[in-house]
Amino acid sequence: MIMLEAEAQAVNRALVLDAIHLGAESAGLIARSAADNTEMWSNPANLDLSHDKQSRGVATFAIRDRAVAQLREKYPMHDTSLFHAFYTQLYGDLIKDLFFGRQTRVDGRAWDQIRPIVCERDLHKPLHGSALIQRALDSPKSALKADSLSVMTGGMKEKNFFVHYEFPPYATNEIGLSTVGRRELGHGALAEKGLRAVIPSNYPFTIRLTSEVLESYGSSSMASICGRSLALLDAGVPLTQSVAGVALGLVTEYDNDEIKRHQVLVDILGLEDYLGDMDFKMAVTKDGGITALQADIKIPGLPLHIVDDAVGKGVKALGRILDIMSTCIKEPRTDKTNLPVTEVLTIPAHKRTSFIGPGGRNLKKMQTEIGVQTSQGNDESSWTIFAPNAESLAEAHEMIEQLKTDEYAPEYELGAIITVKVLEIKERGANVELHPNLSP
Template sequence: FARQAFRELIVETKTRCDGRALDDIRSIRAEVGLLGGDVHGSALFERGDTQVLAVTTLGLPQEAQKVEQYLAPQEKIKRFLLHYDFPSFCNGEVGTRLKANRREIGHGALAEKSLAWMVPTEEDVLDPFEIFSGNSLIGKRPSDTPFRHVVRVNADVLGSDGSSSMATVCAGSMALMHAGVPLAKHVAGISVGLVAPETHSDFSKTNPIFLTDILGIEDHYGDMDFKVAGTANGITALQLDVKLPSGLPLNWASIALEKARIARVQLLKIMSECIPEPAKMLSPAAPV
């Protein structure tokens, strides 16, 4: 009954359960520098009832993570890490966990890949996309001064009502800049949902309804959760979860990507107003 009522409200009135229009994003709050002491960089990003606190810590090159590769002649050195924590209290539950669950690992990997394109390394010269196209879709990383530090972002979800992984991308981007990591551009993330009428099996006869910045209930009762992260110039990572038996038609995916782009530009503007560029100086507590 709840699923039917949810879908009928959207299909018949084009109004969502929280009163927003289909393309509206929730109220945004963005802050940096909340934590003092030895913290190198911190940021809080709040979108509706979803709230993420991100902390950036810098380390020396020898502290990089070494990952063994069985089919490669040498081990991989990982210099940017993101840890995503989703405690029970953030969605009103009790209980403890002794290790990260599958959801935390997956969401953390998505957020890490979303930001990794903009985090400079010692070897950076050109953005990888320039090698193939001659034009960067994302924007060049800063390459004039090599950035030697190992970078770790800890993202703690303090409240969750949908799209916490994309809120992690936004909080992480601001925390990196606050710590003085020379990101070329901010990275923001948004989730786009879908309600497809159930009266037609032929996609060509249906009028899909797309929802920008979905709530938890819209993820649960809707037909899609399309997470898209990127800069003002292009996409750095995306993930599609779809419940439609036949998958998502390409023309629908194109519409969803455009709606994500429009919302992403709005988010990037808010984030840039909070912290427009990386801090000029590293924290006194950061290693040199």
């Protein structure tokens, strides 16, 4: 297997693995058929693969530069880029030897050990929800805001859940302008897949989640899923379950083009991603349901038994991460005072005139004075109230109850004879009062 990506509705691990095996078997038939015709139809393959991800620290660069300088002095006619390539290959081999020989990773962790995690929530009071998750040097800050009623009900709509991922240059100790490229779009889309399954389908608001990466030395996209899950709970969104994400790596040792032994690494560093053989991202719910997968395989092919191994170890590690996250917040908050609220009211027909007011005066008054918007539902007696917070909704209730207790004006029929009060006589007619609650 060389590529894997999925979005799922919290599907059981066994079912996901069954689907992977079935897909691999079917894809194998296609691949063998394509291979049989390769010599006849294909062009020469471009085998010049390059990587541009910076993953070494200052000390590593110093060792490399010193070694390259010595080689350049000894072999002045050779291309310097070859020295760099050989050094990188040697560096990767040394890291693999370190693990297989001493059973330890470059930062001293065991293969299944996750980095220390610290969680915070409710960082910014004006926001509907916010959270920060620190996983060693990965620190994405997530924030949530629900849209107003006019935004939710106006214009063309395709979805009501948006996830944005921001990776400014200072996250890797660089300077420059922040831009949105394929990486940011891809990481945001993957996180959205991982979280969409736990958003209630009948949730009445549009949600926009943003994550700004403050520092990074690993899978900040998977750490951002953890932070976003906490921010959603902090905002009181009734998630069906919490979600966490982690990236898995792989080191392999070959013998005659066959994998002799391998080891899946949990919660990989940037260095292990760059020099390793796999970057396998996955998002999982508390009960082990998989919501998203994405695998970048850097070896010619990944055997399915290694996929099984990676998924099993990922689910186990994510269970530990979710336990840590639950110490920060476990259930959706119910005490947030700045969350928007909506409610459906039933207004009887004989109270409708008092509720709306002449020319919609009462509805406009509620919007201008307390910020509450109203819209008619599927029938004439059903009205939806949207308030920016619970306090405004309570004020709206008081105003509506007062309007409903006021004497309402009767509904007049065309051609009926009624008694009116003449207020003013003019040359062209007269101003009359049909009812005290109606304008002249």
